[in-house]
Amino acid sequence: MVNIEQSKSYKFAGYDTVELAKKYGTPLYVLSEEIIRSRCREIKTDFLDKHKNTKAAYASKAFLTMTMCKIIESEGLGLDVVSGGELYTAIKAGFPMDKVMLHGNNKSYDEMEMAIANDVGRIIVDHIDELYMIEDIAARLSKTVKILIRVAPGVGGNTHKYITTGQKDSKFGIPLAKETIDEAVIKAMNSRHIELMGFHFHVGSNLFENDSYIAAIDVVMNLYRRLKDDFGFIAKEINTGGGFGIYYTKNDSVKPLKYYTDSIMKAIEDKCKELEIDIPTVIIEPGRWIVGEAGITLYTIGAVKEIPDTRTYASVDGGLPDNPRPALYSAKYEAVIANKYDHKPDRKVTIAGKCCESGDILIWDLDVPQIERGDILAVLSTGAYNYSMASNYNRIPRPAVLLLTKDGEKIIVERETYDDLLSKERVPF
Numbered sequence: 001m002v003n004i005e006q007s008k009s010y011k012f013a014g015y016d017t018v019e020l021a022k023k024y025g026t027p028l029y030v031l032s033e034e035i036i037r038s039r040c041r042e043i044k045t046d047f048l049d050k051h052k053n054t055k056a057a058y059a060s061k062a063f064l065t066m067t068m069c070k071i072i073e074s075e076g077l078g079l080d081v082v083s084g085g086e087l088y089t090a091i092k093a094g095f096p097m098d099k100v101m102l103h104g105n106n107k108s109y110d111e112m113e114m115a116i117a118n119d120v121g122r123i124i125v126d127h128i129d130e131l132y133m134i135e136d137i138a139a140r141l142s143k144t145v146k147i148l149i150r151v152a153p154g155v156g157g158n159t160h161k162y163i164t165t166g167q168k169d170s171k172f173g174i175p176l177a178k179e180t181i182d183e184a185v186i187k188a189m190n191s192r193h194i195e196l197m198g199f200h201f202h203v204g205s206n207l208f209e210n211d212s213y214i215a216a217i218d219v220v221m222n223l224y225r226r227l228k229d230d231f232g233f234i235a236k237e238i239n240t241g242g243g244f245g246i247y248y249t250k251n252d253s254v255k256p257l258k259y260y261t262d263s264i265m266k267a268i269e270d271k272c273k274e275l276e277i278d279i280p281t282v283i284i285e286p287g288r289w290i291v292g293e294a295g296i297t298l299y300t301i302g303a304v305k306e307i308p309d310t311r312t313y314a315s316v317d318g319g320l321p322d323n324p325r326p327a328l329y330s331a332k333y334e335a336v337i338a339n340k341y342d343h344k345p346d347r348k349v350t351i352a353g354k355c356c357e358s359g360d361i362l363i364w365d366l367d368v369p370q371i372e373r374g375d376i377l378a379v380l381s382t383g384a385y386n387y388s389m390a391s392n393y394n395r396i397p398r399p400a401v402l403l404l405t406k407d408g409e410k411i412i413v414e415r416e417t418y419d420d421l422l423s424k425e426r427v428p429f
Ligand SMILES: Cc1ncc(COP(=O)(O)O)c(C=O)c1O
Pocket: 059, 062, 080, 103, 165, 202, 204, 205, 206, 241, 242, 243, 244, 285, 286, 287, 288, 289
C-alpha cells in the first residue's frame, strides 16, 4: 500500500483554506462575516449599551463594498466615508444616510453637494473654506447641515509616521490656534444652514495605548469650556475617531475594545465634571478593529529561490498590488503554509511578491516547513487596508473577495480580468 502523507490544512472561520484556493484561485481575499459581526456586537455590548449617549460608525476606508455596507447597516452602526466613491457605494447599497459621516481634508464641491443632497448625518469640516461651501450648497438646496469641526489636537499616536494624524504638524483638521478656531466657530454659529454639533479628532491608526486619546480629550474638552465661556457655545457631541490596534504578529500588545472605550468615556466624564460642562454624546469610528482580523489572503507559492549562505525567497502570485502595507509602513504579518499546517517549521524563508520591485516583500524571515511550488500561503489579518488600498501595479488584476458566511461562501467582488484593465482605455491612433 502506498503511504500517502495526509497533511492537515489551515482552517479559517471553519473553512478549509486549501479547498477555497483550489475552487476560487489565488490570490484571494477571504473575509469572515461572523468575525466582522462579532466585532460589531462587541462594540454594541461593551460600548453602546454600556455607556449612554454613545454612537459608533465603521470607518469604511478600511474595507468597503456594498455587501459590507449591508453588514454594517444590519448591525446598527453608522458609516464614516472619506470620498465621493465611498459615499456613492453607501448610497448604492441603500445605507441610511442619516448615519453617514463625510470626512476628508480636501473635499470637492461635488462631493459636498452629493453629501448634502443625500442628507448625510454629519459633515466633518476640515478647513474653514468648507463652511462657505456647505453654506452655499445648503442654501441652494434649502437644507440645514449638521457638522463637526475636526481639530488637530496636537497629540500624535504612537504608530508609524504615515498613520499618525493628531499632531500639530498634520494635514488633517483645523489648527487649534485661537483665532483660527474662533473664526470657524463664529462662522458656523452665524450660519442659518449649519448646525455645529461639536468637534472631532483622530490621533492615529493601529494604536495599542490609550494615552493619546486621553491627552486629546483633555485638549478638546478645554476648548469646549472656553467656547462656552466666550460664545455661549454648547457642544453636543465629541467624535474621538478610530485607531484601535489589532493583532498582526505576536509582538503586538493587543487590548480589548473596552480598554480604549472605557478610558475614553472616563476621561470625558472626569473632565466634564472638572470643567462643569455637560457630557456630550461620544462617537467612535473604528475601521481596522472591525475588519482587520476578519480577513486573510491566500496565495500560491511559485519560484523558491535559495541564495546559498544568504537567504531563501519564496515568491507568491500577488504581493504589493494586493497588500501595499509592508512596502508603505514596514507592516509585519504572520502567515502559514495552508496545505502543510501540521508540518513543523524548521527553516526561514522570505515571502516575496511578484512585482518588478525589490521592496515588494510581504514577510521577511517567515518560519516555514519545507515548501515548494504549488503550496498555498495564507497571510493573516489582511481584512483592513488591503483590498481598499489595492492597485493594478504591473497590470496585475485585483483578486476576488470571498465572504465566508453561515450558509456557504459567496464571491462579493469578482476577480478582475485583463480586459477589465483595458476597459477604460481609448487608443487615439
Ligand atoms: C478620521 C478617521 N476616522 C477613523 C479612522 C479609522 O482608523 P482605524 O482603521 O485605525 O480605526 C481613520 C483612519 O485612521 C480616520 O482618519
